Amino acid sequence: MNDRNLSRRRLLKFLAVFFTGLFAIRWQEIIRIFSQKNTRPNLKEAKHYSRSDDMAG
């Protein structure tokens, strides 16, 4: 009986750690997705500029 209780406790502990860990990972991922700013620049060559090798002087 004691052995069965011990096994059950170990199993519950394992499941608790497993799902807590899993949830924590997913939660971090969820936070990352929602807090992600759309910061990837759209590089577009600009107008109206000159390079030093084109400049006089």
Added chain:
Amino acid sequence: MLPIVECRLCHHRCRLDEGERGQCRVRINLDGKLYSLVYGKPCSVHIDPIEKKPLYHVLPASASFSLATAGCNLRCKFCQNWQISQSPPEETENIELPPESVVQEALRNHCRSIAYTYSDPVIFYEYMLDTAKLAKQNGLINIFRTAAFIEEEPLLELCPFIQTASVDLKGITEEYYEKMCAAKLEPVLQAVKIMHRQGVWVELTNLVVPTWNDKEKDIRDLCLWIKENLGPDVPLHFSRFWPMHQLKSLPPTPEKTLTRAREIGLEEGLHYVYVGNIPEHEGNNTYCPKDGKLLIRRIGYSILENNIIDGQCKFCGTHIPGLWA
């Protein structure tokens, strides 16, 4: 050695080493080429009443599809949108909205105009220009809401595609521009004259900041410059300052200061002088310069009465300049 790049879009003329950005925070030298970092990536998109721009002589009571990206080429201490204007694009929430989508969304939402606004659209010039071309093809009006700190060449390229400009003429002295905005006055005055000459409908806004530009002489000089260089029909909006950004210690502009500013404008012969940011002030309304009758009654951004018919005063037939239809 990779070449230095000089940005010739605004009068800062930033000279950028490889990887360096301009004062606007959104234009960068990469491999000897200048790139915009915010093309098609606005951080603010709203549908506003056109009166908010403020434009009082353009399509009254219509909706304007308004957008901005991060960044600005000025550093105004009173900036009301400093969270976006004084940030690089990495620090704002941006969405993907290419020019075609801007026009589609504006049409879908029954907007009659697209306003490039909130920050200064000069810094997202390429995005604005491409959008404005498409918008014009689709029968929309383009609104350039700006401080007009822009070089002549890009401005002349833009003018054929914008129908209206709401320009912040922040003060009338070089000292004010330098200390308050980290910019220069003269190029702004030139840009305003160019737009006016090119047939762009221009309305000017002057934010009256207590102790900074609220002296009677400053206001009179500003009105005189407008009358002499643009004529009496260019509307002028005196706007109330509200403590913001780096000027939180100042009080809001007293109502009597704005009332007096409007009186000075009318004394100097300007036909359309308005008071903004004070709802129910008589300076919110448009009056006929000939018979003095009330033409458009406004409360805040709402139009309560409109007596302009086909661009004319309903009572005496005087032509009221603007874009009315």
